[in-house]
Amino acid sequence: MTVRQIENLVALLEYFAERQKPATLADIVRQFDWPRSSAFNILTTLIEAGYLYEPRARGGYYPTQRWLQLGQALAEGEPVPEALRNIIRNLAATTGETAWISAPSSLFAVFLDVVEATAAVRYAAAPGQRVPIHITASGQALLSKMPPQDRDVLLRKVSFGHWGPKAPQSIAEVQAALTEGSARGWFHSAAAYSPDLGGVSVPVVIGERIFSLTVAGPLYRVAEMAETHATAIHDAIATEFGRDHSTATLTGLEPPARA
Structure with missing residues (x-):
């Protein structure tokens, strides 16, 4: 049994990794066919937690270095x-x-x-x-x-x-x-x-x-x-x-x- 919210988060991260550039709310809604309100809530949650930011005003969102720091910390714990x-x-x-x-x-x-x-x-x-x-x-x-x-x-x-x-x-x-x-x-x-x-x-x-x-x-x-x-x-x-x-x-x- 899978949890849809976690699946969506993983899909979003993989999307950014493949895209290699910022994405707007409209880009994300179009990519995943998510309801606009759901996509907005996911982005807002990640922004408030420090995992997404806007490199340029109204230019879309992109993951912060916090993901890298988290991954490095996890890898160091069980390398x-x-x-x-x-x-x-x-x-x-x-x-x-x-x-x-x-x-x-x-x-x-x-x-x-x-x-x-x-x-x-x-x-x-x-x-x-x-x-x-x-x-x-x-x-x-x-x-x-x-x-x-x-x-x-x-x-x-x-x-x-x-x-x-x-x-x-x-x-x-x-x-x-x-x-x-x-x-x-x-x-x-x-x-x-x-x-x-x-x-x-x-x-x-x-x-x-x-x-x-x-x-x-x-x-x-x-x-x-x-x-x-x-x-x-x-x-x-x-x-x-x-x-x-x-x-x-x-x-x-x-x-x-x-x-």
Whole structure:
């Protein structure tokens, strides 16, 4: 269940981010087809709270730096480890595909940071994007490191049957994928979430936090590269954290021999 007012606020912020210039009340009403009074109330509330201002008199409204300060403060409180950012930058450069960092968020894996491939045809992703935790490589890598009781509770809440053609169709199939991925040392999805996309993912445990690192792209490019990309992820983890990190932190998962 979603809250309409919050949805409207997020849509407004994304609109400003894409527009990159001030917008008048009329612009906003026209963009979203909101009642003029509702749009006015949203703008007035944000202005009074210090999150919008008028760069020029009657020239429209634009977000203030307060959003940036808020985001920086939040990021400082629970930062994404810089070593993981280094890894996805290097993976994107060496594999030519999109790479990202994920973390668990209820029934989803949420992308914390993304480096997109430069190819015209690529896996398009952005920070904040969510994918189902039970059918994607990113999500299954995260599930594999959750306490069994927590994982079982979560899997009883997921839904099946309306994703890609190769998506698991039952809890038993998800559990089988987790067992196979743990034995293999990496997790794989192909046409599970989207018919034409696939990727590989490896979990990373840092302290009490669980992440996954993923390389993904169009199936016609990545289908035959799954093991190569998985090995590249393990090698990158070893470079940043030491060759024994995965062995010490990923109980029940065996990294490939090269890592």
